[in-house]
Amino acid sequence: MKNLKRIILNKNKGLKKMKKVMIYAYTEFNLGDDLFIKILCERYPDTQFVLYAPRQYKVLFEKLNNISFFPSDLLFIKANNYILRKFGVTNFFRSLTAKNCDAAVYIGGSLFIQEGNWIKHLENTKSMRIKNKPFFLLGANFGPFTNHEFYSKYKDLFRQFTDICFREKHSHGLFKELNNVRVADDIIFQLKKLPNRQEEKNIVISVIKPSFREDLSNYDDIYYQKMRDIAIYFVERGYRVTFMSFCEFQGDQEAIEKITMLIPKNYLNKISSHFYKTNIDETLEIIANSSFIVATRFHSMILGWIFNKPVFPIVYSKKMTNVMTDVGFNGLYANMNNIGELKPNDVFEGMKTNLIDVSNQIKDAERHFEKLDEYLLK
Structure with a gap:
């Protein structure tokens, strides 16, 4: 004892x-x-x-x-x-x-x-x-x-x-x-990678509500119009489109609702919306299974790179360009301050040019x- x-x-x-x-x-x-x-x-x-x-x-x-x-x-x-x-x-x-x-x-x-x-x-x-x-x-x-x-x-x-x-x-x-x-x-x-899945012919468009930020208060209408144009362009080329909200509180969900209202009904059966709230795994799977990311959200850009997807950044803050410079990203992208000049075909071309290796990162x-x-x- x-x-x-x-x-x-x-x-x-x-x-x-x-x-x-x-x-x-x-x-x-x-x-x-x-x-x-x-x-x-x-x-x-x-x-x-x-x-x-x-x-x-x-x-x-x-x-x-x-x-x-x-x-x-x-x-x-x-x-x-x-x-x-x-x-x-x-x-x-x-x-x-x-x-x-x-x-x-x-x-x-x-x-x-x-x-x-x-x-x-x-x-x-x-x-x-x-x-x-x-x-x-x-x-x-x-x-x-x-x-x-x-x-x-x-x-x-x-x-x-x-x-x-x-x-x-x-x-x-x-x-x-x-x-x-x-x-x-x-x-x-440092996010743990998901198991390899069958890539779908689907693009993810992560959106923001520009006017949630003081310096972007006048960009809502033109930004929503451009996201609409990009979605239609990809649907016409045989892709499904998922609009993705990262943060309801900051207006992402509201932005998606306003964008989809601009899209003709005959395109909507190829377009879906995903709203993140407490469903981390589901959200990550949608990104991992996609073929391309149009990234306004900073971390949609990072997640696209992690999951080895071509990413087209839409830059609304210097934090994005700072990191793009740090990782050596030389692909196509757009700035919010000249979003009116963005053509959907430029985004489409990003599928060919915007894949980078982030193993060092x-x-x-x-x-x-x-x-x-x-x-x-x-």
Whole structure:
């Protein structure tokens, strides 16, 4: 009996306490941001992650056993947050949740755009830090911005982080003198590939609502018209077309509805719509089974490359051209600011010219987790 107790004690001495990590992320059911969370949790199965998010995120990540949720959309939570803000207390329940964690990871893409009340966003980022605990910022790009104060205040804040890994060289260059700043290719390149499937004669058009972004407020009509023209052109050449929404909150679904209203009825039997919400696997399968991607969404471009599809980017932000430069993309593409000049035949030609090899990027993207590996896996 004594020997048995000794064996159990010795085994327990060797057991490591599972670390608990707070995740900060964009939680409005955006496919790209949700994939960040998925990749993070799958990489560290022996770490317990905590996410402050709407209740449906529990459905979204029901297959992950190492993430728990604090529901941000409960009426009780929302009411108390509203009252506490009146007294100058913000993010009370989120901070309370984070307090019991060993570290925090802020993971996302376009996290630092100068728009609206950016000071409020800066203060929100400051409040994410857990006192005397490691803080990792992974996967982001910085900007666009027009105010030097915006840049300098974030630079002061970034000095206090444990590790920062940007996803493109331009952002890294802005902060390269900070010794905690690194760069690696986009985290989504780390997505586990799906099994090979039979490729369908189907193109995916990922869309946005341009006017959701202040600088694109006048582009809705011309953009919707061009997406309509592209869809009809491909249908007339024997293809099926799937319009894809990555984020309902940002107006993608509304955009699809307006585009399809412009399409004559005799084409609609060859056109379908797919709305991402909590169906990650289904969405990825549609992309993986397609033959071509017309990509306005940044991560539809990345996913197309991962699944070895030719991609025609429609650039609405410099973050896209920055990454296209980083990966050496020399194919055909269009800019939103001259979308009116885009001809459907130019897009069609992209099927022949726009296939690239991203095997180096898939390998490089793993470096995002170098410092987090040292902390969680040591």
